[in-house]
Amino acid sequence: MEAILYICHGSRIKKACDEAISFVKKCMEQNPVPIQEYCFLELSDPTIEEAYERCVKRGATKITVLPVLLLTAVHAKEDIPNELDRIRKGFPEVEMVYGRPIGVHHHMIDILMERLQETREELNGESMVLLIGRGSSDPDVKRDLSQIAQLLKEKAGLNRVDTCYLTAVDPDLEQGLQAAKQSPYKKVFIIPYLLFTGILMNTIHKTLKSDYADDDKEFILCNYLGYHPLIGDVLQERFTELSGGNGRVFHRA
DSSP: OEEEEEEEOOOSSHHHHHHHHHHHHHHHHTOOOSEEEEEESSSSSSBHHHHHHHHHHTTOSEEEEEEOOSSOSHIIIIIHHHHHHHHHTTOTTSEEEEOOOSOSOHHHHHHHHHHHHHTTOOOOTTEEEEEEEOOOSSHHHHHHHHHHHHHHHHHHTOSOEEEEESSSSSSBHHHHHHHHHTSSOSEEEEEEOOSSOSHHHHHHHHHHHHHSTTSSSEEEEOOOOOSOHHHHHHHHHHHHHHHTTOSEEEOOO
16 A cells, blocks of 8 residues: 655744644645655654654555655755665565655746735836745755746846855855845845744844844845645655656665
8 A cells, every 4th residue: 555754844843843734734635645644854743763654554565755845955865865764674565765855846936926926015127036045065955046046037037036045055144135235226035945934034034133124225025935835736746756666766675
């Protein structure tokens, strides 16, 4: 029997975990696979091992693992696969395949456009956008977010879309905001490229309020991405890819 295991990042903030669980449950309702479980990589329960074991106890003979992560980085490339490889050795009779993160996808550009439109502020020749990513030492993160920024620039008809990061890599948040402040653009739309609220969102709020509230430019903070229904569509695509044999297969021991 087939199972799907959704792996979310996890957070110390209860609201962030509640948002993830609510989103995954909606994804489950739209998928006819009989066994579906969710878990968190870190900071929250259930753990990957607990959810994997639940799938097996419910009769799973094949588990399709979908990482609910925005970009391809160390979590997706190493942390989750290493944990899965450790766990699956205890269940050699169960086949497991592992899918891709959300990554660069046209639906993500649609969500960014929606976040800009929600502000009710006009996008014009005096506007620019600053995308704020979580950040990672993995170079693929910068590559992917830069590609997303370019796609947004083209779709929105903007002259400039910058990127910066909250951790691990430059330009950091302060550098990104300073570059926007020194630019000729009067309106700076700031979009946190984050799935959930929490400590990182609080950092953005505090930085803007303390250092940029009285500037001669208008800094407009948009909503973070959130668990948008279009992301559910992307996850369904990732599942379909795996059904076609395009995922990483963990062979039976």
